[in-house]
Amino acid sequence: xxxxxxxxxxxxxxxxxIPIINCAYENTAFDYFPWYQQFPGKGPALLIAIxxxxxxxxxxRFTISFNKxxxxxxxxxxxxxxxxxxxxxxxxxxxxxxxxxxxxxxxxGTILTVHP
Amino acid sequence: xxxxxxxxxxxxxxxxxxxxxxCQVDSQVTMMFWYRQQPGQSxxxxxxxxxxxxxxxxxxFVIDKFPISRPNLTFSTLTVSNMSPxxxxxYLCSVAGLAYTFYNEQxxxxxxxxxxx
Numbered sequence: 001x002x003x004x005x006x007x008x009x010x011x012x013x014x015x016x017x018i019p020i021i022n023c024a025y026e027n028t029a030f031d032y033f034p035w036y037q038q039f040p041g042k043g044p045a046l047l048i049a050i051x052x053x054x055x056x057x058x059x060x061r062f063t064i065s066f067n068k069x070x071x072x073x074x075x076x077x078x079x080x081x082x083x084x085x086x087x088x089x090x091x092x093x094x095x096x097x098x099x100x101x102x103x104x105x106x107x108x109g110t111i112l113t114v115h116p
Numbered sequence: 117x118x119x120x121x122x123x124x125x126x127x128x129x130x131x132x133x134x135x136x137x138x139c140q141v142d143s144q145v146t147m148m149f150w151y152r153q154q155p156g157q158s159x160x161x162x163x164x165x166x167x168x169x170x171x172x173x174x175x176x177f178v179i180d181k182f183p184i185s186r187p188n189l190t191f192s193t194l195t196v197s198n199m200s201p202x203x204x205x206x207y208l209c210s211v212a213g214l215a216y217t218f219y220n221e222q223x224x225x226x227x228x229x230x231x232x233x
Contacts, residue, residue: 032220043120043208043224044159089158093220102147102212102220106159 004092006107013080014115021110022074023090030092034104035064035075038087047088048075080114087111118143118214120225122207128231129199136195137228139209144189146213149222150182153206162207165192199232206230 006023013019023033031052036044050057050064050073057064061078077084090107119142129135139148148165163171163184171184186192196203206227212220 032218034221036224041227041229043226046221046223049218049221093222095220102222103149103161103164104159104210104222105161109158 004090004105004107006090006110008110009108010111010113012113012115015081017080017114019077019080019084019112019114020074021088021090021112022072023092023107024070024072025092025105026071027092027094027105028071029094029096030105031095032093033064033066033073034091034093035062036089036091036106038089038109044089077112080112082114082116085112085114118145118211118223120209120211120223122209122225122228124228125226126229126231128233130233131200133199134195134197135199135230136193137207137209137230139192139194139225141190141211143214145211146189147211148186148192149210149212150184150192150194151208151210151224153208153227155205159208162194165194165209196230199230201232204230204232 004025011019034049035047037047038044048059048062052068063076066073088110091104093104121140123138150162151159153159161174162177163173165184165186167186183195208227210222210224212222
């Protein structure tokens with residue numbers, strides 16, 4: 001019930017394309033859904049996050065779509081660039097008290113390649 | 117966000133030895149966590165570092181193997197004890213509860229790449 005399932009495992013798009021990465025969760029206590037971007041040799045960087053009170057959030061070229069009833073959320077990258085080539089991780093956490101408070105559960109990761 | 121540093125950035129160690137990884141934040145934080153990322157894999161939470169008390173470990177991780185200290189609100193250490201090649205991973209600290217951020221926004225350090233021979 002703590003799992004976050006992410007797909008696809010890898011994704012190749014051309015410059016200007018719109019890659020979409022999907023995640024699904026089971027734990028209804030999750031109430032915070034961030035996306036992280038990780039370049040080789042670096043730590044993950046917080047990219048954008050959403051809470052279940054909204055269905056969409058946009059920051060620059062990055063958009064999260066959230067479907068609470070389906071327990072799914074996705075990352076869209078508009079006008080993708082070669083510099084967006086990285087590994088993307090979705091994650092989820094709960095603000096409920098107890099031992100799970102604040103802990104992130106990560107998806108498996110998606111390796112994105114944007115060709116020039 | 118904050119500036120999070122980890123030392124060492126990488127190390128190559130011999131089987132049976134121990135390595136202590138340091139995590140330093142430039143501002144006080146409520147929560148600090150330690151993760152492991154095996155090559156080409158996702159991140160797995162090892163433990164929550166609690167200030168002034170024993171760390172809280174996730175299933176599959178034990179204090180004897182991964183002792184953790186957190187003496188104050190800006191610093192924590194993770195020791196990988198009695199290492200074997202299976203411990204070769206990237207070890208990452210993360211922090212949450214920074215001022216002017218949402219309470220559960222987590223920010224990661226650059227990681228420590230450990231290779232055990």
